[in-house]
Each structure stands twice: as C-alpha cells, then as structure tokens.
Amino acid sequence: MFQVDGRPTASRVILDLLTASPEVEFGLDMLTLAGEIMGLTAANMRVSAARMCAEGRITRTTRGTYTLLTEALPAYTEVSSWRTRIERMVPWDGTWTAVEQSRVKRSDRAVLRAHNNALSLAGMADWTPAVALRPNNLDHGTDGLRATLSRLGAAPECHVYRIDQLSADDVEAVHRLWDTTSRTRNLQKAARALTDATRTSEDRTAVENARTSLLLGSAVISTIVRDPLLPEELAPLSPLAELIEQMKEFQDHALSLWLELLEDGHRT
Incomplete structure (x- = not known):
C-alpha cells in the first residue's frame, strides 16, 4: 500500500496550499477553513501562520493575504x-x-x-x-x-x-546503489492510489475528497520530487513519466475543488 501521512501539521497544510496555488491570495479566513477541512483548529492555523511569518517562510501582504517567501524554502524549486x-x-x-x-x-x-x-x-x-x-x-x-x-x-x-x-x-x-525495483514498485503503488481515489470519489463528500486530495497529492508529489531521475540504462523512465501525467490531472481537479470550497466558505 502507498504510504500517506494521515495527520498533517498546520504548517504543512499552509505550505501545500501556497505552493500548489502561488497565484491565489490566501487570507487567514481561507487558511483557517482549510485547517478545519483537514481536522485542525482555527487557533492552530493562526498560530502556525504567525510563526511561519516570523521564521521568514511566508509573508503577509498589504492586502492581508499570505504568500510564500520562496528564497527561504530550499526545496521550493524541486517541489514547484x-x-x-x-x-x-x-x-x-x-x-x-x-x-x-x-x-x-x-x-x-x-x-x-x-x-x-x-x-x-x-x-x-x-x-x-x-x-x-x-x-x-x-x-x-x-x-x-x-x-x-x-x-x-x-x-x-x-x-x-x-x-x-x-x-x-x-x-x-x-x-547497485539504487534499489530500482523498489523505486519502480513505489511509483506504481502511487499510480494505483491515484486511480483508486479517483474511482471512489463519487462515494465521498466534497470535503472528504478535498482532504483525500491534499494528503494523497502531497505524498505523490514528494515521491516524484525525490525520484533520482536515473537514466534508462539503470531504471525504466515510463513509471515516473506516467505518474507525473496522472498526477497533473489529479491535482488540477483537486485545486478546483479546494478553491471552490474555500471561496464559498464551505465548512465541515
């Protein structure tokens, strides 16, 4: 089974949202609602946002919205x-x-x-x-x-x-330094997890689908980002290429769902 962290921190939720949608202006109300969707309290989200501002990882604009300070995030280029x-x-x-x-x-x-x-x-x-x-x-x-x-x-x-x-x-x-068999197997597990989540989405509410999409999407993107990009002479490229294409479609749908929920003020 593909491993997914089922208990994200408030800072993780904030970073995932801001990284996935850099063009969107996220106000504190939207962030606290996102936290509620993920099972986190409004206080938790406010404290985390304030701490991340103090640490220089995000900043609050004159419009009262939050944006990333990408220079303070070493892996931003890889993730984005x-x-x-x-x-x-x-x-x-x-x-x-x-x-x-x-x-x-x-x-x-x-x-x-x-x-x-x-x-x-x-x-x-x-x-x-x-x-x-x-x-x-x-x-x-x-x-x-x-x-x-x-x-x-x-x-x-x-x-x-x-x-x-x-x-x-x-x-x-x-x-032999890279375990290419396990690497390919994990890519295939990630692909099956995306397929299963898409297939069963009609059986869940919009909020449940949003929660699933953030948890699963974050785990799959991490798998993609941490792939060593080995040449074909050492490992097949197709499992990674296919997973990326599948994840693009999955995230596009997930972002639309998240923005619809947050902009409408949908609560659990």
Whole structure:
C-alpha cells in the first residue's frame, strides 16, 4: 500500500496550499477553513501562520493575504516544478557526477541533516563514506549539480566533480546503489492510489475528497520530487513519466475543488 501521512501539521497544510496555488491570495479566513477541512483548529492555523511569518517562510501582504517567501524554502524549486521534472534529464554518456564530503562536519546535526537531505533530493547515493555520486544525466552537468546542492543546503565543505572512468567492478557496484525495483514498485503503488481515489470519489463528500486530495497529492508529489531521475540504462523512465501525467490531472481537479470550497466558505 502507498504510504500517506494521515495527520498533517498546520504548517504543512499552509505550505501545500501556497505552493500548489502561488497565484491565489490566501487570507487567514481561507487558511483557517482549510485547517478545519483537514481536522485542525482555527487557533492552530493562526498560530502556525504567525510563526511561519516570523521564521521568514511566508509573508503577509498589504492586502492581508499570505504568500510564500520562496528564497527561504530550499526545496521550493524541486517541489514547484514537479510537473516538468523529467525535462531536466539529458542522454547519459556513462560518466558520473560525484560529491566528495570528507570535510563535512558530522558534529553539527542540523548542518549534516540539511546536507544529507540536499544529496537525497539531488538523487545522490553514497558510494563510500566520503563520496556520493549519481549518473551524469541532468542538464548543466557538474555546474548544475553544484548550483542545485548549494541551493538545497549542502555543506559548503563538499566538492563536486565528474568521474569519467570506473573499473568494471566499480561500475557493477555503483549500479547497485539504487534499489530500482523498489523505486519502480513505489511509483506504481502511487499510480494505483491515484486511480483508486479517483474511482471512489463519487462515494465521498466534497470535503472528504478535498482532504483525500491534499494528503494523497502531497505524498505523490514528494515521491516524484525525490525520484533520482536515473537514466534508462539503470531504471525504466515510463513509471515516473506516467505518474507525473496522472498526477497533473489529479491535482488540477483537486485545486478546483479546494478553491471552490474555500471561496464559498464551505465548512465541515
């Protein structure tokens, strides 16, 4: 079964709504109603919105509505561009991009957590304790990877370079760094979950469908964003491409439903 977090936080609901609809101006009344739909109290939503403003993740405009401060969200580009994610891929020439990280401080847990998350979002896999790598099949090569890792919060002590030649034994070992069977299986589970949610939507109320769409949609987009974008030589691309197309249709319908509920002031 595809894993979905059934208990989102208020900040998660706010970020999901603002990221999915950056052109929409969300007032506090709309956010508190969204929280109510998700089983959260109005007080919870107000406190979270205030805290997120203080943290610099969102801001309140002169019109009294909330918008994202994208520069404070390292993964915003990845999350907001999930629809076009596979367009970053280029034909693979058999080389690898690597990150040498022996100088990264392991004693600072916050720095290490941010660094590891950056490498994960970039599709890197640990080859040795000091080196992580991925196929060199993304646009802009090593320069692009440096920029991506810096934006995502990788430790500045790491170094990015290209590996042109590996021994046959190393190539065989490196190919096993990604569990491509589990990756494909999880993509297919996500696709089935979307199909099941769409098929059974007529049996649920509009509010129930909105709740389901946010929880499931968030989980599927996370799966898409965290896909390592491996070349066809290592893993089939079609399960990811098909999931993205399916998710586009699912989210378009979900956004229409959410905006209709919020603009009409529909309450549970």
